Amino acid sequence: MGYNKKAIVPVALYDGDSKTVGEDFFELMLADDPVTHQSRIVTAFERAKSIHEHKLAIGAEFNESVTTMYQLLLALGVIEKKKGGGFSLYRK
Numbered sequence: 001m002g003y004n005k006k007a008i009v010p011v012a013l014y015d016g017d018s019k020t021v022g023e024d025f026f027e028l029m030l031a032d033d034p035v036t037h038q039s040r041i042v043t044a045f046e047r048a049k050s051i052h053e054h055k056l057a058i059g060a061e062f063n064e065s066v067t068t069m070y071q072l073l074l075a076l077g078v079i080e081k082k083k084g085g086g087f088s089l090y091r092k
Helices: 002-006 023-030 040-057 069-076
Strands: 079-081 087-089
Touching (some): 023 040
């Protein structure tokens, strides 16, 4: 929650005992999975996309918490669509 210490106007904490997201989380998500050799963030992206598309197909996208964060990652260019199909993490 370092962002809250630097913010001009601090954000009120929803749950002070809740899980926090630190740098180690981002390092883990940007690392390649040793089994699949694919970036963990790409695996999470593909899973979220699949779940959301399934919920949309059955009209249940509002029945439970379903993230569309994968769409933001795609729109921001963090994830790229490969020419041959599939997705990859944008790397310079």
